[in-house]
Amino acid sequence: MSGRGRIVVGTLGLDQHEVGAMAVAHLLMRHGFEIVYLGRFNTPAKLAAVARDEDADVVGVSVHSWELAAYAGELVELCHAAGAAVAIGGSVLTESDERTLAQRGVDATFGPYAAERDIVARMDDLVARARACAFGDRGAAPDGALAGRVVAVTGAARGLGAAYVEHLLDAGAAVVANDLDPFEAAGAVEVVPGDVADPATAEAIVSTALARFGRLDAIVANAGLLRSGPLVRISPADFDLVQAVHVRGAFLLLQAAAQHWRREAKAGRPAAGAAVLTTSAAGLYGFLGEAAYSAAKAAVAALTLVAAEELARYDVTVNAIAPVARTRLTEWMDDAPGLAPEHVAPAVAWLVGDAARHVTGRVFEVGAGRVALTGGWHPVAEATGPADGATLERLVAEAPPPRPIKRATNGSDTKEETHVQPV
Amino acid sequence: MVTDAGIAVSAVYGPTDVDYERDLGDPGAFPYTRGRRAPRPDGTTAGWIQRELSGEGSPARSNRQFHALLAHGAHGVDVIGDTPSMAALDPDHPMCTPAVGTGGVSLCRKQDFVELFDGIPLERITASHSLPAAFALAGQYVAARAVGLDPAVLRGSAIQSPMYCEDCSYATFMPFPLRMRLALDSIAFSTREMPRFHAYLEDTYFISDGGLDVVEEMALGFVQIREITRRLIERGLDVDAFAPRIAILVNCRMDLFEEVAKVRATRRLFARMMRDEFGALDDRSLATNVAVHTSGLTLTAAQPINNVVRGAVQAMAMAMAGVQGLEISTFDEAFRTPSHAAHVVAMRTQQVIAEETGVGRVADPLGGSWYVESLTDELERRIDAEVRRIEAVGEIGELVEDGFFRDLFLKGMDRHAQRVQSGEQRIVGVNRHCVEADEDTLLRDVAEERFEPDLDHVERIRRWRTERDGGVVAAALAGAREAAADPAADLMRPIVAALDAECSIGEIAGALRAGYGLPSDPFAA
Numbered sequence: 001m002s003g004r005g006r007i008v009v010g011t012l013g014l015d016q017h018e019v020g021a022m023a024v025a026h027l028l029m030r031h032g033f034e035i036v037y038l039g040r041f042n043t044p045a046k047l048a049a050v051a052r053d054e055d056a057d058v059v060g061v062s063v064h065s066w067e068l069a070a071y072a073g074e075l076v077e078l079c080h081a082a083g084a085a086v087a088i089g090g091s092v093l094t095e096s097d098e099r100t101l102a103q104r105g106v107d108a109t110f111g112p113y114a115a116e117r118d119i120v121a122r123m124d125d126l127v128a129r130a131r132a133c134a135f136g137d138r139g140a141a142p143d144g145a146l147a148g149r150v151v152a153v154t155g156a157a158r159g160l161g162a163a164y165v166e167h168l169l170d171a172g173a174a175v176v177a178n179d180l181d182p183f184e185a186a187g188a189v190e191v192v193p194g195d196v197a198d199p200a201t202a203e204a205i206v207s208t209a210l211a212r213f214g215r216l217d218a219i220v221a222n223a224g225l226l227r228s229g230p231l232v233r234i235s236p237a238d239f240d241l242v243q244a245v246h247v248r249g250a251f252l253l254l255q256a257a258a259q260h261w262r263r264e265a266k267a268g269r270p271a272a273g274a275a276v277l278t279t280s281a282a283g284l285y286g287f288l289g290e291a292a293y294s295a296a297k298a299a300v301a302a303l304t305l306v307a308a309e310e311l312a313r314y315d316v317t318v319n320a321i322a323p324v325a326r327t328r329l330t331e332w333m334d335d336a337p338g339l340a341p342e343h344v345a346p347a348v349a350w351l352v353g354d355a356a357r358h359v360t361g362r363v364f365e366v367g368a369g370r371v372a373l374t375g376g377w378h379p380v381a382e383a384t385g386p387a388d389g390a391t392l393e394r395l396v397a398e399a400p401p402p403r404p405i406k407r408a409t410n411g412s413d414t415k416e417e418t419h420v421q422p423v
Numbered sequence: 424m425v426t427d428a429g430i431a432v433s434a435v436y437g438p439t440d441v442d443y444e445r446d447l448g449d450p451g452a453f454p455y456t457r458g459r460r461a462p463r464p465d466g467t468t469a470g471w472i473q474r475e476l477s478g479e480g481s482p483a484r485s486n487r488q489f490h491a492l493l494a495h496g497a498h499g500v501d502v503i504g505d506t507p508s509m510a511a512l513d514p515d516h517p518m519c520t521p522a523v524g525t526g527g528v529s530l531c532r533k534q535d536f537v538e539l540f541d542g543i544p545l546e547r548i549t550a551s552h553s554l555p556a557a558f559a560l561a562g563q564y565v566a567a568r569a570v571g572l573d574p575a576v577l578r579g580s581a582i583q584s585p586m587y588c589e590d591c592s593y594a595t596f597m598p599f600p601l602r603m604r605l606a607l608d609s610i611a612f613s614t615r616e617m618p619r620f621h622a623y624l625e626d627t628y629f630i631s632d633g634g635l636d637v638v639e640e641m642a643l644g645f646v647q648i649r650e651i652t653r654r655l656i657e658r659g660l661d662v663d664a665f666a667p668r669i670a671i672l673v674n675c676r677m678d679l680f681e682e683v684a685k686v687r688a689t690r691r692l693f694a695r696m697m698r699d700e701f702g703a704l705d706d707r708s709l710a711t712n713v714a715v716h717t718s719g720l721t722l723t724a725a726q727p728i729n730n731v732v733r734g735a736v737q738a739m740a741m742a743m744a745g746v747q748g749l750e751i752s753t754f755d756e757a758f759r760t761p762s763h764a765a766h767v768v769a770m771r772t773q774q775v776i777a778e779e780t781g782v783g784r785v786a787d788p789l790g791g792s793w794y795v796e797s798l799t800d801e802l803e804r805r806i807d808a809e810v811r812r813i814e815a816v817g818e819i820g821e822l823v824e825d826g827f828f829r830d831l832f833l834k835g836m837d838r839h840a841q842r843v844q845s846g847e848q849r850i851v852g853v854n855r856h857c858v859e860a861d862e863d864t865l866l867r868d869v870a871e872e873r874f875e876p877d878l879d880h881v882e883r884i885r886r887w888r889t890e891r892d893g894g895v896v897a898a899a900l901a902g903a904r905e906a907a908a909d910p911a912a913d914l915m916r917p918i919v920a921a922l923d924a925e926c927s928i929g930e931i932a933g934a935l936r937a938g939y940g941l942p943s944d945p946f947a948a
Contacts, residue, residue, distance in 0.1 A: 070521030
């Protein structure tokens with residue numbers, strides 16, 4: 001921070017009034033302010049990220065059309081998290097607009113006949129307040145660890161997915177949130193409804209992240225559903241559905257994101273991408289009465305290991321978590337505080353952040369007050385020679401007994417129709 | 424005393440030496456100072472095309488607006504796109520949704536153009552397009568064919584501004600070489616396929632309405648006309664094949680006589696330039712068509728009812744200047760694209776001028792006014808000198824890319840703002856004769872009325888997108904991308920083919936950007 005104040009100036013969204021933004025920039029420069037000029041086609045996330053990177057005091061937006069109101073709340077939230085004030089000015093603003101923007105937290109507005117001396121005085125005031133951290137901490141606060149990053153989360157309408165979204169937003173990220181049906185979400189969130197087993201949904205998630213926020217840094221493949229029941233009773237259609245949502249869904253999103261990150265890497269812009277897939281103790285150890293689900297989650301765990309190895313060359317990490325949480329699908333669990341979905345979210349946020357760039361191909365169990373790093377299949381007894389009955393018999397005798405398979409649910413057949421992730 | 428453009432004026436003017444044949448000529452005769460056309464054989468003048476800028480919400484809603492305006496006596500329509508359409512982005516783009524239909528009509532596919540012009544007699548009236556020109560021309564072309572209308576009968580205009588659009592609120596996130604190719608290809612296409620259409624409308628309105636004076640306005644207009652003309656001739660086109668289809672849409676602010684003189688000087692400069700520098704022989708190449716859109720910059724958010732008076736004064740000036748088409752920036756201009764009430768007031772203003780004042784009885788009624796002739800000569804001299812000055816600075820493409828013109832726009836806006844702040848530029852209701860906000864109520868409710876984005880139309884586009892043949896769409900977009908990547912390829916053929924293949928304008932524009940190695944989406948840059 002230096003001089004009279006450091007101001008990021010640009011337009012927001014589709015607003016084309018760049019000459020207005022430039023005129024304001026020149027006006028402020030005449031009065032000794034330092035300008036970081038951004039031009040057109042900016043998203044709130046971009047303006048805030050630049051404010052953070054440039055240690056700016058104020059983000060000033062020139063407006064010529066009024067649809068900016070749709071993004072004003074998000075702009076304020078992100079800029080304040082970056083420690084910068086928000087000022088919006090343009091001849092199109094009515095007194096009513098100025099009131100609306102003030103209600104959404106905009107710190108200063110300038111209508112059609114704003115006098116130059118008033119603009120300068122207000123900017124001086126905003127700079128002083130920003131430097132006193134009136135809008136937010138300007139340092140590298142832990143809450144802002146994901147500032148400027150864009151994360152896509154599937155199955156985000158409720159349960160674990162919703163908890164992830166809330167936590168990621170708190171950490172400063174922007175989120176593309178998917179679920180089967182449309183839903184309401186506040187803050188820097190763009191909702192992309194659709195079936196994760198449909199390739200078009202994965203493509204829409206990636207393209208929306210790029211179009212709305214200008215980048216995609218991470219995916220969290222969380223969508224899931226449950227079709228429980230003994231092996232002898234589960235229908236082929238239910239089996240296929242479970243595989244489609246868990247395995248195909250995770251694969252499609254991972255592939256679409258990886259293709260984007262690969263393009264970026266080849267264009268000389270390695271994206272430091274991160275993928276978090278969702279497996280389960282069911283997939284790692286097996287659950288009685290959950291044959292289809294266990295098979296699907298085991299596949300996701302294997303997918304994690306292979307993808308991590310293949311994508312390392314593009315600077316992409318791939319990890320999985322096996323969450324333990326009480327959600328709508330696991331109501332049989334105790335209602336203990338440690339089982340709230342919110343306890344799993346910090347692990348996801350860490351895995352998609354800068355601090356975990358060295359971690360890939362790992363599967364964590366998280367929840368219920370416990371975190372475990374798990375290992376994959378490995379030999380527990382070995383022999384050389386013919387693969388005959390005697391050899392196999394000897395190995396079975398030498399190896400420790402297998403871990404008993406637990407019953408995950410209260411034993412009833414579950415027919416859930418939601419994409420909320422069970423554990 | 425000086426005019427808005429800083430020309431010193433005396434309180435009284437007397438006779439000056441005028442070479443009538445050389446500098447004026449009769450209306451309809453070289454150098455066309457007094458008008459493009461001679462009076463009709465029956466002694467009447469042609470008058471002007473009365474129209475108003477329109478478009479809001481979906482194409483169907485805008486179509487109803489067109490029908491209403493025509494029912495109120497409009498002679499033509501002028502379509503303005505909403506901000507997504509102006510940026511060549513689709514309504515279901517996540518950054519576009521809040522702006523769909525709020526500042527113009529949403530247009531992104533062939534069906535939209537068909538619905539927009541449903542029942543409009545395009546063989547009889549003119550359709551002007553305030554939209555990205557190549558897409559507007561392609562859209563109009565495919566829509567006409569879709570309803571069995573021969574595109575050759577279409578009349579109207581499309582704004583071409585490859586040099587200035589990125590700096591003047593018409594940004595499409597395309598590099599200058601691509602913008603220029605689109606302009607040249609679409610003019611050549613239209614000359615071939617839509618020969619009655621003015622495929623090159625030089626719009627000095629929007630390059631000036633930031634605050635440039637009339638000399639800068641017309642100098643920049645001429646610099647662009649000359650650059651496009653040179654490049655079309657370099658391609659092997661005969662100047663007389665396209666010059667008759669160049670029209671100029673000027674601005675009109677409040678300095679009434681200066682604005683009249685500007686139009687007269689423009690006609691004279693154009694005629695001389697086309698004949699003497701570009702070798703045009705056809706009279707239609709020399710006599711340019713001038714239309715006007717009265718100034719939005721002069722209209723005020725304060726006391727919006729005063730804007731009705733400003734529109735009337737400006738329209739009167741332009742009627743006396745002998746323009747071919749006229750649109751009044753409506754009293755709610757400071758806040759929105761025109762409301763229904765504003766449309767009706769603007770149409771009635773034009774009709775009162777045309778039918779009650781008798782101003783159109785005589786061609787060039789101010790011709791011979793010592794003051795107006797003096798101003799016309801002085802403006803011709805100053806505009807011509809400014810054109811030469813700019814062209815001497817450097818190669819035009821480099822000037823565009825180096826921000827030379829952007830700097831002119833910026834200085835013009837800054838200068839205007841400072842003149843208003845200081846009171847040097849007197850504006851009633853802003854720095855003169857102001858009233859308290861609670862007294863400023865006349866027409867304010869109507870002026871500030873807004874409507875919500877058309878989310879139903881967004882859903883319509885989302886559904887349509889899933890119903891298309893993905894293979895056909897992808898192939899057409901690949902064709903557009905490959906054409907863009909090949910500097911020698913024509914761009915209009917793949918654009919028309921892509922619209923016919925149910926590609927959206929956002930997708931086509933994205934493919935063109937990708938062909939130039941840019942991100943297809945401006946927000947992903």
